[in-house]
Amino acid sequence: MEPRYLVYGSFRVAGSFLQSSMTSHALNTPCPVCRAPCDWRGVCPRCVLVGALAGLANPADPDPARKLGSYTLVDLLGSGGMGRVWRAQQEGLGREIALKTLRAGTLADDAARERFRREAHAAARLRHPGIVTVHEVGETNGELFLTMELVRGETLAQRLRSGPLSARNAAEIVRSLADAVHHAHTHGVIHRDLKPSNVLLDAERLDVPRLTDFGVAMLADSSAETLTSTLEGIGTLAYLAPEQASGGRTRQGPPTDVYGLGAVLYHCLTGRPPFVGDYPAAVLRAVVESRPPAPRAIDPNIPRDLETVCLKCLEYDPSGRYSSAAELRDELDRFLQGEPVRARPLSLAARMWRQGRRRPAIAALSGATVLLVIALTVALNRAALPIRRAPTPLANLLTNWPVRPAELLGATPLKSGGCSALLVSPCGRWVAAGDQVGAVRVIRSDNFAIQASLQLDGTIRVMDWSQDGEWLLVGTQTGHWCLWEHSRSKEPKAQGKVLAMVDAAALRPDGQRHFLGSYSAGEFWQNSSSGASLIYSNSVPANVLGARFNATGDRLFVVCTGNIFLLLDGDSGQVIQRLNSESSLNCLFTLTGTELALIRDRQPGVQELEFFRAQDGLPSGRVIRSDRGIGSFCFSSDGGRVFIANRANRIDIFDAATGKLLASPIQLAATLWRWGFSPDGLRLFTNTSDERSHVWEIHSGAPLVGPLVSPWLPWATTLSADGGAIVRPDPNAQVSFWNARPIVPDGWAKAAEVSRALLKLGTPDGLRMAAALQPDDPAILGRLAAVVGRGGAPAELREAEFLRGRANQMEGGRRLPRFAQ
Structure with missing residues (x-):
């Protein structure tokens, strides 16, 4: 049985989904826009407020009579973290143009207005068929705007929602962009924000790519700030060069844009950015400290030469990249003409050397550790040589048990944007998949067919099932939510909208109550056959990160930033108890729902799993102590054992009643993201931060299935309710199902x-x-x-x-x- 899960962002992760190291890294991260402190998710409260006020200043649906200077706004074409772009009519000339305004309108501060003017100044220098032409910049009644040519077509980001491009198409697009970027560089403009959403595919010119949005461009003769990002930061941060992410201004130049071009090429080839993460600080950390997975590890059909070109662009050291966008353009020309490229893959020694330069302290420690392990291994082997014994038949069987490789059972195309949320129903009959364009699809688990579909507004962010799998609660990034009885109706039973994006959604197991968390507010609803009625709506002490009912539905916990946990009554929604944890956001109800388990720091290096009564939120007196640390935890299918992933990525098994350590059979290769059990409790599913999933035999630690690589939303990959399949979202806008049952060894037919x-x-x-x-x-x-x-x-x-x-x-x-x- 899969444990109950917290829901956060566009994925579900175990109630213990945060590691303390990641939490400490995210806290106090300065906002890339205004430099104010960000919260745990890397979201700036000040910018959220400005964005909300901007929505009042510039409504999404314009007044048809609204004018800016000699321009009449017609409709909204797009909106980003900094500005909005409208289709407008120019009086006198009668031509249609694109008009950009600041998102905050007249409420914009001086820094935002200066960036806006800088964009106009930078783009006005450039005249190139691959760059959108800027006509003029103006100001009316204190509101800045700039006009540019209207390009009809979709953005590259919209095109990529349906999956990666062919190798040739990707190379042609980035080759054209490289030529445009080289033109900008020769005129002293560094774009610094190259990403698919800033590339327009001109439908009137056979989808010729056109570069736009110079809002964070750096002029060779200016002193622009180092790092400027949109409020939606994670979309931009995923394409930042390491020198931008680390804040080194003097190192930024043409190689910075070469990196951005490589990131765009990577996304075109694989269907995902080079780096992904569940909040901006995690993405920044990955950019600075990690290497992106090789494109051919995601799709083996990608040409090796094109992979080499892409990875050369993404080199951590600017000196290791192409020296100019023109050099990259010429390299892609060679690839398109069928000639060998000049770049060569790095050897293993070179990769290790460059990784050591990126993280010298860890490299030195790793080298010393390797030497120590070699020495100890040699010594122990010599000491143990005289007393070695033949393994028992069972030990030999478990040690040599064949591991099932990735075996596809079936796949379900989503027919729209890429998957953004994935959830298996507790009954096992259904899988809910939400995508980036607001579509929700309920997939049958027996034949992988789509049972029902629903369309909402905004990227699907969170979902939760009732216990019987009949009701589905859905929340979106735009704040819309709905309660849907999918087997009986094509339309939601109830729907509404909260103030900001839906950060948490919890549906009571019987489907009679639901909770919605949005920023620093919570709503508690009563559901019925005729719809839903609001029981209460009030503020919570901090930003809501997740919520979950217990098995009986009489209690609900809400997790907030600042390590705050609220225990609520499952009928009235009233707060029963407020709990605090020193450094962890790990929290789970026991399987019976009578207790709540919470991680506590008692002394350096020692953590405890403390249990509280669900009835009143007071300590029950039960404590499990681990001197190896507690990263995350879950309960076995029978509730009698507690599985803890410690700091060394080893899984410790404790007796739930006595707190005694029983065994430590499984060693993971990376940080645990998600886990679950087969119904018989004998097999454990793990999903780790290296984007790999395995199935293990619990008592021996023998691997039975895997590894299965998850290149798209890896933290969303999960185990089916019957333990027979691993359910994975794929980059080509589909959900795939992979065999999770043990393989029969050779020599035995059945x-x-x-x-x-x-x-x-x-x-x-x-x-x-x-x-x-x-x-x-x-x-x-x-x-x-x-x-x-x-x-x-x-x-x-x-x-x-x-x-x-x-x-x-x-x-x-x-x-x-x-x-x-």
């Missing part, structure tokens, strides 16, 4: 034969492996329950009771739906 061989061993480990191979056989589960229960320990007795319950359910025919094997 799983039943393997199970019989394991049953003869009569040991708990052998029976567990047999049950993993035949999870629907109640006889095996019953025998395993009998063997486990002989130990007499509380955890063993609880596991035995749970296994007997599962066997009884199977005999009664009450099984979860199965994915095809």
Whole structure:
């Protein structure tokens, strides 16, 4: 059974989804626009306020009679973090033009007005077929505007929502952009904000790319600030060069734009930016400290020469990139003409050397560690040589168990924008997929067909199911929400809009209540067959990050910035208790819903998992202590064990009642993002920050499935409710389903034969492996329950009771739906 999850952003992650290191990095990060302190997500409260006021100053639907100078606004073409672009009519000449205004209108501060004038000054220098021409800049009643030619067509970002481009098309587009950027460089203009949304595809000129938006351009003879970003920062930050992200102004120049061109090429080839993250500070950190995944690791069909060109553009050191946009243009010309490119892939030694230059302290520590490990390994092997013993049959079987590689079961095209949210229903019958253009689709888990569809306004951000999978609660980036009974109606049962984007959405298991969190406000609703009625709407002490009901629905917790947890009554929505954690946003209800577990820091290097009564929010007296640290945690399917991912990325298993450490069988290669269990509790699914998913046998730690690489929204990849499939969002606007069941070793034709061989061993480990191979056989589960229960320990007795319950359910025919094997 997959644990209950917090919902945040456009993905679902376990209630323990934040690591303390990432949290400390995000806190106090200065806003790239106004330099004020940002909150945990990297969102600037000051800029949010300015944006809200700008919405009042410049409504999205213009007055048809509204004029700016000699221009009449017709309709809104687009909106970004800094400005809005309108289609306008010029009086006298009768021509249509594009007119850009500041998003804050007359409320804009001096810095924003100066950036706006700088954009006009920079763009006015340039005349090139690949650059949108600026006509004039003006001011009317204190509101600045600039006019430019109207380009009819879509942006490159809109084109990429339907998936990556072909290698040739991507190379042609970036080749044209490189020529335009080189023209800008020869006129002393560094763009500094190259990204797909700043590239227009001119429909009247066979989709010729046209570069626009010089709002953060740097003139060779100016002293512009180092880092300027939009409020939507994460879209721009993903394309920033490392010298921009680290704040070094003197190093910015033509290589900075070469990096941006490489980032655009990367997105065109793979369908995703070079770096992704769940909040701006995480993206900035990745830009400065990491290398992007190789394009061919995401799509092996990408030509190797084009991958080499792309990665050369994305070199961390500006001296390692192409020296100019013209050199990149000529290199792409060679590729398009079928000639070999001049760039060559870096050797392993060169990659290690450059990574060491990027993070010298870690490189030195890693080198010393490697030498120490080699020395210890040699010494231990020599010492152990005389007393080595042959492995037991079971140990040999588990050690050499074949790992199932990535095996596709089926895929469901979304037919629109890329996936932005993914959620498996608790009953296992449905998978909900939301995309970037506001579409929600309910997918059947048995045949991967789309059961129902719904269209909303804005990118789908959060979702939550009722326990029976009949009701779906959806929230969007624009603040719209709806409650949908998908199997009975094509339209929502209830819908509305909150003040800002929906940051949290929680639906009570019976579907009779729901909670919506938006910025620093919360709304609690009562649902009925006729719609929904608001019970209350009030402020919360900090920004809402997530919310979740317990299994019985009588309690709800709300997580806020500042490590604040609110325990609410599930019927009235009233606050019962306020809890605080010193440095963690990890919180989960137990499976029975009677307790709430919270991570606490007690002393340096030692953390505790403290339990609180759900009834009144007071400590229950139960504590689990870990001197290895607690990054995240979840409960086993029977609730008798607690699985903790420690600081060393090893999974520790504790007895939930006594707090005793039972085992540490699984070592992960990267930070844990998400995990879940098969219904029998014998297999563990993990999704880690290296964008890889695995399935493990819990007791032995043997890998059974994986790794499966998730290049698009990797933190959203999850396990199906029956444990039979890994559900993954893909960059080409589809949801794919991958086999998650153990493979039968060579030499055995059927799983039943393997199970019989394991049953003869009569040991708990052998029976567990047999049950993993035949999870629907109640006889095996019953025998395993009998063997486990002989130990007499509380955890063993609880596991035995749970296994007997599962066997009884199977005999009664009450099984979860199965994915095809």
